[in-house]
Amino acid sequence: MTSLDNGRNPIDDFVAVVPAGGVGSRLWPLSQPHRPKFLIDLLGTGRTLIQETVARLAPLTESTLVVTGVRHADAVAQQVPSLPASALLTEPSPRDSMAAIALAAAVIEQRHGERIMGSFAADHVIPDGEEFRTTVRTAVEAARTGKVVTLGIAPTGPSSAFGYIKAGQALADAPGAFAVEAFTEKPDEATAARMLTAGGYTWNAGMFVVSTSVLLGHLARLQPTLEAGVREIAAAWDSADRDTVVERVWPTLTKIAIDHAIAEPVAAAGGVATVPGSFAWHDVGDFDSLAQLLTADASGTITMGRDAAVDAVAADGAVVIGGTKPVAVVGIDDAVVVETEEAILVTTRAQAQKVKDVSL
Amino acid sequence: MTSLDNGRNPIDDFVAVVPAGGVGSRLWPLSQPHRPKFLIDLLGTGRTLIQETVARLAPLTESTLVVTGVRHADAVAQQVPSLPASALLTEPSPRDSMAAIALAAAVIEQRHGERIMGSFAADHVIPDGEEFRTTVRTAVEAARTGKVVTLGIAPTGPSSAFGYIKAGQALADAPGAFAVEAFTEKPDEATAARMLTAGGYTWNAGMFVVSTSVLLGHLARLQPTLEAGVREIAAAWDSADRDTVVERVWPTLTKIAIDHAIAEPVAAAGGVATVPGSFAWHDVGDFDSLAQLLTADASGTITMGRDAAVDAVAADGAVVIGGTKPVAVVGIDDAVVVETEEAILVTTRAQAQKVKDVSL
DSSP states (O other): OOSOOSSSSOOTTEEEEEEEOOOOGGGTTTSBTTBOGGGSOTTSSSSOHHHHHHHHHGGGOSOEEEEEEGGGHHHHHHHOTTSOGGGEEEESSOOHHHHHHHHHHHHHHHHHSSOEEEEOOTTOBOSOHHHHHHHHHHHHHHHTTTOEEEEEEOOSSOOSSSEEEEEEEEOTTSTTOEEEEEEEOOOOHHHHHHHHHHOOEEEEEEEEEEEHHHHHHHHHHHSHHHHHHHHHHHHHHTSTTHHHHHHHHGGGSOOOOHIIIIIHHHHHTTOEEEEEEOSOOBOOOSHHHHHHTSOOOTTSOEEESOOSOEEEESOTTOEEESOSSOEEEESOTTEEEEEOSSOEEEEEGGGGGGGGGOOO | OOSOOSSSSOOTTEEEEEEEOOOOGGGTTTSBTTBOGGGSOTTSSSSOHHHHHHHHHGGGOSOEEEEEEGGGHHHHHHHOTTSOGGGEEEESSOOHHHHHHHHHHHHHHHHHSSOEEEEOOTTOBOSOHHHHHHHHHHHHHHHTTTOEEEEEEOOSSOOSSSEEEEEEEEOTTSTTOEEEEEEEOOOOHHHHHHHHHHOOEEEEEEEEEEEHHHHHHHHHHHSHHHHHHHHHHHHHHTSTTHHHHHHHHGGGSOOOOHIIIIIHHHHHTTOEEEEEEOSOOBOOOSHHHHHHTSOOOTTSOEEESOOSOEEEESOTTOEEESOSSOEEEESOTTEEEEEOSSOEEEEEGGGGGGGGGOOO
16 A cells, blocks of 8 residues: 555545536526536535535545536636646536546646546535545555456445446455446346346446556557547646647547446456445436435425425425525425526426426 | 497496405415405406406496505506596405495495496406497496396306306396396306206306496395495595594494395395396406416417516426516426516416415
């Protein structure tokens, strides 16, 4: 071990990378293209999801990079004032997750040489930071053995919303880590139920820990032009040439998800490990899943981010979010009413998935 | 006939009385105690219901009185600037319909001597004013025979929301008028259906035409203290003593509906006639009945009183009223969304009756 790990101190050679992308279109009008999910205080805690994410990682490292789109760079800088300007990697245009993460890895190597990096989305909800960090520390040690290490989330049910990780043998040289036999695309619910019965499956939350040189090594082999491109950009990143090089090279990078570029082929070759975590984890995708994380008042109504009164008449389990006006819900069970400065949404918890189809 | 009735000229000795009361609590938050139904532009025509009512009566008479509560007198005067101050009879407190109408009758007699008066609520919707006025003209002539004449509304279905008028023999001396055999309280739907099958029944919309002396004569016999009270108030109405007398006498007036005070007992004695009208008539009580009067756009959505966009996703027949923000309705058929400056209502057309139970 290169870090003095008493479970409290930062890990010297560990860099956290926070990809901050994705609108959260089923959470409209709370989230919108100009105000994506990671920039909002989704749970009414007083902190936005990216603020929570950066704070959750802070005890692990003194070095966190955020990778985000040019449109949101200012908002991220404003919301996370602790972030040095150099720690904000701005993508001029979206080129999928592999380019974003590879750029971070290449910039880290360019600046510091090899490091262990961990990638954690900016918009996930993880209530127990301590348990999360314990899992990451285990994953960092496993990554030192040369593996790509994914965090496995303990399933709370046969969800069809996530991909699954199939764990195999425990790894002798990495306590708490297991070989990954395969990644599974989002299954239907029946298949998911069979997987949970069979055992050994965890949810794939897209969180992984890996040495920068291991990651870039896999990339050089599997997506060589992409690897060459991010290396070229990284070499110019902290120089006066950055804009010129980015402008020339970035648009040429292969658009591919890291799952397809690295995780799946490397797993097939035995190069991926998983560390199962026992921390609660929520990818709050719509108002139904959001409501599950909020507490109802004595009348059974859930409110969040608002002070004005709610009256529910013959309407059980109403969810009323945001806004400044009194709201009455009459005769619709599990209604969801969301008011922002820009718009009003009316739906039900059961129909909340369809909010992504709103075009206003 | 004392009037030269070519169907166009005002009727010389006819005075229209417009009782303007009732909140319309199932139309919250459009209607509220401080902004009752008759003061709102319910159909988005650009005119409020009381403005429509006064305009509808104008071709019949040069003399219209509005009876309203003290709280709404200023708003009525503002909305109906053609109304002279003397034509606005202000009730200091609500004492039911008999006191309001008897006061109007007594003030008319005090000012002008006997007149034919017609009473028409301020918050009904009657799209065809011409047909309505033709019916009123017929009723005025019938009232000259000494009858209390009610207008009968042609039923459009077996509604349980209205009382019914049972017509008997045609009156020989009053063309187009029929004796009233009885008034029926709101029936259940099955009873209403039997009544429509039997024939001879019309809806009682509370619109009636009667000579002031006939009305006050019935009142003197049936409710003598009430008659004496309104006579005393009327004698002082256009004098410096009005406030003193009103303050002393008004609170003592019997609280009773005109149906029970006059219509029912006089009908039992053969003194009531009815003139069936063929004009469309709507007592728009809730957002379901309001929606029936509005026109859907090409997508099936009904909007009123708003410019901002509406998007209905998997939501047929959405009704969106008022407000300035874009509204999305997702997955709720026949949803009703109403936004005012003060509040937001979310319900469905089928549940719209329960809006009266909102307490915000």
